[in-house]
């Protein structure tokens with residue numbers, strides 16, 4: 001559904017967020033930096049990423065080793081829940097025609 005973003009410009013698709021008594025609608029670009037959405041994604045990534053890192057790499061880390069692959073595996077482990085949380089928030093916030 002196209003319309004006007006809360007920042008004042010036209011948008012093809014809008015996402016609705018609670019903001020006090022009146023909800024606000026934002027375009028994708030502004031929805032992606034909506035503070036509550038980002039905060040929730042960061043918290044989810046911290047919790048889920050830590051648990052997944054413990055499950056997947058705990059034995060290696062507790063052995064006191066840190067193989068080179070972990071430099072990309074651990075950040076990727078945190079990126080997945082961040083992206084899933086962001087995606088889910090956008091899906092449920094999308095304004096439908």
Ligand SMILES: [Zn+2]
Nearest residue numbers: 005007027030
């Ligand atoms: Zn916008």
